[in-house]
Amino acid sequence: MTQTPQATRSLPPVPPRSKSRSAVHFVGELLITIGVLLLLFVAWQLWWTDVLAHKAYNEGRAELRQEWGVTDAGGTPNAVKPKYGKSFGLIYIPALRDRAWGVPVLEGTEREVLMKGFGHHPETAVPGEKGNFAIAGHRTTYGAPLNNIDTLEKGDEVIVETKSGWYVYELEAQEIINPWDGWILxxxxxxxxNTEPRDAKITIYSCHPKYTANQRYVWFGSLVEEMPKSAGTPPAIEKWGE
Known part of the structure; x- marks a missing residue:
């Protein structure tokens, strides 16, 4: 049987994709890829850095406990002169105990230091010493010990544990400042x-608002109690544990 010309006719060729359609397809895939990468970055910032920080916290606490060993026999605790980058104490903030409880405080405020806990400004006083014990901590990422610094209130405590004793500071005033306002130190x-200090003070600060570094959220306080390890532990530590 002879096929008709209509039966042998082939389908028309598919027209090539236009350059504009190819460009739109490429841009779409690129945006999807960027979106996935951004999600991974956010997960790393908000979750994985917390994992790393808590690992560093645990290691720092264990190292301090081992170094401290047997505590003093009594008397007034001695001020500690820390070495840069090393942990020399633990910070407990009862009002922020979900994040700031037994967090190591290290000498220095560089990025690699703040990844492991609170950072102490070396040019300021040490715990219990007359002057200003100034420390900084992350508000987001790396454990975020000061995530809720804006919920602190006048009268809240900041407790510092060192090898020889406990130092209890009471918060007195709060202020929001610019990053370059160095007077807080x-x-x-x-x-x-050049004012000669008569009392032991504390300054504790973090970035503000959350997820930005436009300003600093600062709390100021004063030392209200110090006690050697042999005298026991502050009431808040007895209540919530170390």
């Missing part, structure tokens, strides 16, 4: 930098 914040 003065021996007596708010007074001329």
């Amino acid at each position: 003065d021996p007596v914040p708010g007074l001329p930098s």
Whole structure:
């Protein structure tokens, strides 16, 4: 049987994809890839850095406990002169105990230091010493010990544990400042930098608002109690444990 010309006719060729359609397809795939990468980055920032920080916290606490060993026999605890990058104490903030409980405080405020806990400004006083014990901590990422610094209130405690004793500071005033306001590190914040300190103070700060570094959220306080390890532990530590 002879086929008709209509029966032998082939399908028309598929027209080539236009350059504009190819470009749109490429841009779409690129945006999807960027979106996935951004999600992975956010997960790393908000989750994985916390994992790393808590691992560092545990290692820092274990190292301190081993170094401290047997505590002093009594008397007033001695001020500790820390070495840069090394842990020398533990910070407990009862009002923020979900994140800031037994967090190591290290000498220095560089990025690699703050990844492991609180950072102490070397030029400021040490715990219990007359002057200004100034420390910084992350508000987001790396454990975020000061995630809720804005919920602290006047009268809240910041407790510092060192080898020889406990230092209990009470928060007194709060302020939001610019990043370049270095006066918060003065021996007596708010007074001329050459003012001779008469009391032991604390300054604790973090970035503000959350997820930005536009400002600093600062709390100031004073030492209200110090006690050697042999005298026991502060009431908040007895209540919540170390």
